[in-house]
Amino acid sequence: MARRTINFDTVRKIGLALPGVEDGTAYGKLALKAHGKLLACVPTHRSAEPNSLVVKVDFGDRAELLAAAPDVYYVTDHYVGYPSVLVRLSRVDADVLRDLLGMAYKFVTRNAPSRSPARKRC
Numbered sequence: 001m002a003r004r005t006i007n008f009d010t011v012r013k014i015g016l017a018l019p020g021v022e023d024g025t026a027y028g029k030l031a032l033k034a035h036g037k038l039l040a041c042v043p044t045h046r047s048a049e050p051n052s053l054v055v056k057v058d059f060g061d062r063a064e065l066l067a068a069a070p071d072v073y074y075v076t077d078h079y080v081g082y083p084s085v086l087v088r089l090s091r092v093d094a095d096v097l098r099d100l101l102g103m104a105y106k107f108v109t110r111n112a113p114s115r116s117p118a119r120k121r122c
Helices: 007-014 059-068 094-109
Strands: 023-028 027-036 039-041 051-054 084-088
Touching: 007 027, 007 039, 007 094, 023 039, 027 094, 039 094, 051 094, 059 084, 059 094
Parallel strands: none
Antiparallel strands: 023 027, 027 039, 039 051, 051 084
């Protein structure tokens, strides 16, 4: 069976199924926001590989993702200080992406300040 190509349309379809998630933009690129907080976006920094996605996650979760699947998840020097991980969309399937966006949703919707430069950067 041929594997379906994962792109931002797939990300959008999965993300919009979560409560309070809507389309948005971040630095002029496509993004998803949960209750106004950045959830995931197309990376704007040139250090990100093509066909990647920035997903907001806790630093601890990011470390676990990087250790478990370094071929799928990565960070560049630019993103090290931000609570996010870069995802190679060509290496995930819809189920993994659904779980990842669920993790991001829990992270961004927990009780935390809604405005912080480190939380908004893509």
